[in-house]
Amino acid sequence: RGGHEEGLLHGVVLGRAEGRELGLVKGRELGRELGQIRGFCLVLRRLLHEARQARPQQAKQEGARIQRTLDTLQDLVDGFPHVNVTDEDTMKTLLLCRAKFRVLKSLLGLRDTASAAAAPVMSF
DSSP states (O other): OHHHHHHHHHHHHHHHHHHHHHHHHHHHHHHHHHHHHHHHHHHHHHHHHHHHHHSHHHHHHHHHHHHHHHHHHHHHHHTSOSSOOOSHHHHHHHHHHHHHHHHHHHHTTOOSHHHHHHSOOOOO
16 A cells, blocks of 8 residues: 555656646747747837838728738737636637737738748647
8 A cells, every 4th residue: 555655646746747847848839939929910010110101001001901910919919828827718819819820921921831830839
């Protein structure tokens, strides 16, 4: 009986250590992915602003849908929780961020292959 309890305790300790390590790795990957999306949004926002300054009427007509999608995406990324939350709403938000990012790149005529290779696929 003593060996079983000792083995169980040892398994719990190892499981926590491995779980913590996995959580750190996944958290780092998620942070990098969201950071890349946020950086993309910030740069695009600046480029759109400069385009509006250079050609106000043309940029306004062409960029309305891009601007709405950009605003939605940046709100999603900025509102993403910074704490360890693994509920369904967080996963839905992550999937929605990815979908909006794909839509935004499509509106801009950018291919999805470069970011797909750079960004790891997150799953829990």
